[in-house]
Amino acid sequence: MLKPLVYKYHQISKFQSFINYLFLEVVFNNDVLEKNNSYSNDLLIDKYKSILNNISNEHLYDSLVIIYNICKDLHKVDMKLLRRAVHFNNKIEQLCAGEEIPISYREINKIDSNLSIELKKIFGRLYKYVINLQPVYSRYGKKDEFYKLIIGLETVCHCCGVGTMLNIYQGPVGALDHYFPINHYPFSSINFKNLIPICDICNSKYKTQKDTLFHFKTKTKFGIKRTSIRKYKAFFPYSNEYELINVSIEINNDDLINLSENDISIKYLLENRDDEILNWERLFKVSETHKATLLSNESREYINQQFDIINTFDLDFEAYYNKLSNNMFYDKNFIKLPFLKEFNRITNV
Secondary structure, eight states: OOSOOOOOOOGGGGHHHHHHHIIIIIITOHHHHHHOSSOOGGGSOHHHHHHHHTSOTTTTHHHHHHHHHHHTTSOHHHHHHHHHHHHHTTOHHHHHHTSSOOOOHHHHHHHOHHHHHHHHHHHHHHHHTGGGSHHHHHHHOOHHHHHHHHHTTOOBOTTTSSSBOOOTTSSSOOOEEESSOTTTOSSOTTOTTSEEEOOHIIIIIIITTOOSSEEEEEEEETTEEEEEEEEOOOOOTTOSSOSOOEEEEEEOOSOGGGOOGGGEEEEEEOTTOHHHHHHHHHHHOHHHHHHHHHTSHHHHHHHHHHHHHHHHTTOOHHHHHHHHTTOOSGGGHHHHHHHHHHHHHHHTO
């Protein structure tokens, strides 16, 4: 994240407690599995039972029956891993910092492929359908309310700093990105510290469904496939440990009229966060987005306007630059000002 978001509590975050209870106290509970031959909503406490009883079977119940039956035959070691997954996959901040390791569908598929399939169905349906149903929002509120609570007056994407967001004064809401993707990691699809408002470019054009922490690369040599795994740390989107990543730009071509993306070098600097920055670039291709912004007509017009002001009023460039530097995040100044400085360097050589 170029600039972290500020997390604000909304009661909808309590819906995660429903998931924790459902799996830890019922479906993955060895005592319950031993004492009850089949799954029933009657195994839940009243407040959660009433939610499931008022939701169509195709949304959750059928999958819960299948998962319950699978779990009855699983070894206790496998059940322990599943319970760990519920706990660890919801420690979003610790996962980002590398302090915990999440359990993915890859591991669950090794236990039982049908279990993996049914869990994917449940967590997809929970976010896409169930959370929007009246039995849920009448108790917990709506996820759109969470989006507007987080985004507030903002219109600038905190992930890339150049994309546009819908704010509270607009009727529709933007998408909430699953920072740990829903098709890689179960149990966190409705964890609202795993849900972040980012622009459509970051969300659906670049990040898509990339694994947040792991990059798998498969090579075939002499007919043998070998897979290497690279693990990363990631920025916690709701961190309070930094304010804005510092950006430096270098132009490697004196022909300023005919610049291309290959003529621009961008470095992102944040003390002790090299791995997070590398991963941020991997996930969102921010340098590509930033170069496209700098090479746009809008950026060229900005450069011309700034030099017109400097020349018209006979201003000292450094003094004027420092004044503009008071606002580095908004108006894309975090990249526009270093770019302007490079134009000034080259034109005054």
